[in-house]
């Protein structure tokens with residue numbers, strides 16, 4: 001019997017993006033909206049089993065009101081069974097809100113020892129919660145799978161990575177007897193992969209929490225059966241974190257740079273472009289006379305988007321024929337280098353690079369990693 005699941009992880013409700021300043025307070029609440037959206041989606045899609053693979057909360061020190069809203073939402077979806085295996089950020093100890101709160105009947109919070117439950121006939125769910133923020137892994141799950149049911153595991157840990165966050169080895173997977181293992185911990189989503197007869201995947205985090213968690217975030221939804229893993233990624237994030245490099249060569253003012261950037265973002269991200277958080281990196285060669293005020297551009301972008309910051313990685317486009325006639329140290333340097341470039345064909349590219357770096361050094365600090 002195929003079972004329709006929703007797999008989510010690492011929503012980190014309560015986390016604070018402090019760089020947002022005043023908006024950080026409302027941004028914290030958005031994780032709740034994203035959770036509610038996931039539950040609504042599960043209802044629409046007639047999901048039977050909603051798996052949460054840990055780090056639902058960013059910390060056990062979270063306002064009760066946040067936890068109440070999560071539990072309320074779960075209780076309104078009583079046609080769905082929810083299974084929660086807690087992770088390193090929200091371990092199931094005496095500090096856990098889940099050890100105090102009234103748990104809805106359709107939510108099962110996995111204990112800290114290996115456990116198997118049967119939420120409905122023909123489907124068994126296996127898992128365990130972290131008891132502390134660090135967790136030594138075991139090389140196999142201690143509860144054997146039932147050959148006569150669909151077997152699904154929901155667990156937080158590091159698949160294929162050793163360490164102290166419940167490492168999950170190939171042997172663990174190969175001996176598990178699972179049809180699907182729903183993982184949490186790694187915030188970057190992975191496509192389902194098959195080891196033996198077991199499919200395993202990270203759904204990734206559900207809402208990006210910084211410029212190291214870029215692009216679409218969401219959940220896996222689909223059917224699991226014996227030898228079947230038919231799941232699809234569905235983005236549900238409220239906002240995306242986005243890094244874009246904008247080439248500003250030949251532009252002549254902050255206004256032109258702002259206009260080009262804005263047009264690019266509108267074209268690429270469509271009507272909801274303003275909802276996202278942007279890190280814009282300016283690249284290309286600009287005239288010596290243009291001293292870009294990146295803060296001015298950032299302020300203007302902030303006024304039309306949820307958040308923006310701007311990095312300037314441009315380099316200066318020098319008029320070498322003009323500079324070589326300057327009666328300055330820089331003029332002498334350029335004249336000498338141009339002579340070397342003209343006369344020493346073998347080392348031409350090295351001299352060209354030295355010229356570029358040297359000229360940069362007259363202007364500002366030199367980054368030798370630039371090309």
Ligand SMILES: [Mn+2]
Pocket residue numbers: 010055089185186187
């Ligand atoms: Mn996490």
